[in-house]
Amino acid sequence: MAKIRKGGKKSVPAVSTASLPDIIFMLLFFFMVSTSMKEVTYKVDIHNPEATELQSLEKKSLVRYIYVGVPKREFVKRYGSETRIQIDDAFAEIAEIRPYVEAERSAMKEEEQGLLTISIKADRETQMGIITDIKQELRKAQALKINYAAIQKMK
Amino acid sequence: MGKRSVQEINASSMADIAFLLLIFFLVTTTMSVDKGLSRRLPPPMPEKKEQKDVEINQRNIYVVLINSRNQVLAQGKLVDVAQLREDVKKFIRNEGNDPTLPELLPLSVEIDGRTEQVMATTNHLISLQNDRGTEYQKYIEVQNELVAAYNEVRDDFARQKWGVSYSELSDERQSAIQKIFPQKISEAEPKNYGGKK
Numbered sequence: 001m002a003k004i005r006k007g008g009k010k011s012v013p014a015v016s017t018a019s020l021p022d023i024i025f026m027l028l029f030f031f032m033v034s035t036s037m038k039e040v041t042y043k044v045d046i047h048n049p050e051a052t053e054l055q056s057l058e059k060k061s062l063v064r065y066i067y068v069g070v071p072k073r074e075f076v077k078r079y080g081s082e083t084r085i086q087i088d089d090a091f092a093e094i095a096e097i098r099p100y101v102e103a104e105r106s107a108m109k110e111e112e113q114g115l116l117t118i119s120i121k122a123d124r125e126t127q128m129g130i131i132t133d134i135k136q137e138l139r140k141a142q143a144l145k146i147n148y149a150a151i152q153k154m155k
Numbered sequence: 156m157g158k159r160s161v162q163e164i165n166a167s168s169m170a171d172i173a174f175l176l177l178i179f180f181l182v183t184t185t186m187s188v189d190k191g192l193s194r195r196l197p198p199p200m201p202e203k204k205e206q207k208d209v210e211i212n213q214r215n216i217y218v219v220l221i222n223s224r225n226q227v228l229a230q231g232k233l234v235d236v237a238q239l240r241e242d243v244k245k246f247i248r249n250e251g252n253d254p255t256l257p258e259l260l261p262l263s264v265e266i267d268g269r270t271e272q273v274m275a276t277t278n279h280l281i282s283l284q285n286d287r288g289t290e291y292q293k294y295i296e297v298q299n300e301l302v303a304a305y306n307e308v309r310d311d312f313a314r315q316k317w318g319v320s321y322s323e324l325s326d327e328r329q330s331a332i333q334k335i336f337p338q339k340i341s342e343a344e345p346k347n348y349g350g351k352k
Contacts (some may be wrong), residue, residue, distance in 0.1 A: 021166065024173035028180060035184035049292040051299040053306055054190040063189070119191060122291050128221075129287030131294070135342075139199040149191040150295055 036060065044069035044086050049124040050153035057147060062115045064104050065149075066097065068130060069123035083126055085134070094133050101141040121149040192298055200344070215257040217246050217281045221297060223288025236296050243304035247336060249276050266316075266331045275335045284343045298340075305338050312336065 046069045057063050067086040071079045075091075085092045087100050105113050118138055122131060138146060219239070220228040227234055229242060249256035257279035263270050281301060285294055306321070309332050313321040321332065 017167070017170065021169035021173050024170055024177055028173055028177045031177065031180045031184065035180070037183060038185050049295040051192055051295050053192065053299055053302040055193050057189040057191065060189075117193075119189065124290070124292035124295075126291040127287060128285050128289040128291060128294055131291060132285075132287065135196060139196050142199070144196040144198065145193070146196055147189075147191040147193045148295055148298070149189065150299075152190065 039065060040067075040086070040089050042067065042072070042086070043075055043089075043091060044071055044084055044123070046121055046123045047125075048121065048149055048151045051150040052153050054150060054152060055147075057117065057119060059115075062108075062112060063117045063119050063147070064101070065119050065121055066134060067121045068126050068134070083123075083130055085130070094130075094137060097134060097137040098141040101138065101143045105143070115145070116143055117145040117147055118143050119147040119149050192295065192302060194298070194340075197341070212258065212278070214255060215276075215278045215280055217243065217279065219281065219283045219297060219301075221283075221285040221289045221293055223286040225290050225293040227293075227297060236293075236300055239297065239300045240304045240307070243281065243301060244308055246281075247276060247279060247304065247308050262335065264331050264334050266328065273335055277335075277337060279339060281340045282343060283340060301340055302338075305336060308336050309333070 044067050046067060065087075068083060069086075070081055071084055071091070079091060085094065085097070087096065092100070101116075101118065105116050108116065120131065120134065135146070138144070218228075218230060222228070227236055227239065229239060234242065246256055249259055252259055257276035259274040260277050262273050262275045262277055264273055265271075283297065283301070310321040312332055312335065313319060313324055313328070317324065317328070321329065324332070
């Protein structure tokens with residue numbers, strides 16, 4: 001026999017939030033796995049050039065970056081609007097590349113020193129002159145593995 | 156005294172903690188995967204030694220020049236970047252044994268345990284020169300086309316021989332193909348055309 005409900009207010013049960021932490025944790029783990037820490041804060045504006053035949057850099061620990069571009073707006077007053085080089089978190093001169101590479105290499109494990117890759121992240125409107133200078137410095141520093149950072153071109 | 160009932164830990168703040176962590180990771184990390192064109196620079200020139208120009212047969216060189224107005228000159232002709240790929244592919248392959256294209260030399264390669272004789276233009280060289288005023292994007296585009304030409308030639312070869320693309324082949328087969336079509340892109344020592352600005 002079915003009970004006959006008496007009229008009156010039906011109370012809606014509260015939505016259980018017990019699984020909310022689990023959902024958030026899942027998101028958290030997803031982001032932890034799929035992203036990587038920012039290497040530096042950019043002080044120069046970089047719009048990567050586009051290309052199609054890209055290879056991804058595999059071991060992050062073997063890669064060092066050189067950024068090339070026009071200083072961001074807040075730095076224009078101090079550093080001008082000429083194309084500049086950024087290494088780690090500071091602006092650098094061409095002459096500083098070689099000691100930087102050598103210092104970074106000697107800080108690495110011995111068996112990995114030959115695998116050091118320099119990734120050049122340059123703005124697409126940079127003139128090749130500065131890139132050529134960087135390449136010459138890298139050659140002098142015996143850092144011959146380089147990578148021109150680029151993004152996938154949409155067809 | 157009876158058993159004391161253990162109080163349940165209040166877990167409602169767990170979500171807040173997780174949110175906090177989540178936001179922290181969202182802010183400090185980037186999604187971007189590092190990709191780019193990998194290249195190898197030539198070792199530095201010994202400074203004091205006199206530079207010896209290596210004799211290379213004219214037909215084996217493919218010269219690409221980019222000027223400061225981002226125009227591309229390939230083998231003395233003004234070309235569009237889009238066309239460069241086909242031209243370079245023809246140059247690398249030299250299917251018809253054209254005397255103006257690089258010479259075909261016999262090459263023995265070990266493929267699948269057997270030694271095979273292949274005719275290939277192993278002596279070819281692509282020389283890339285750019286001006287100091289060339290835009291980086293253009294330079295990358297040209298580099299990209301050159302690499303793409305090699306990749307397509309290798310891919311075609313793999314498809315003909317094994318019916319699968321180059322990237323699906325085993326390492327051994329890949330290195331055999333790399334021997335037949337070695338990637339030879341040389342970047343000239345920088346020259347300063349037209350002096351400094």
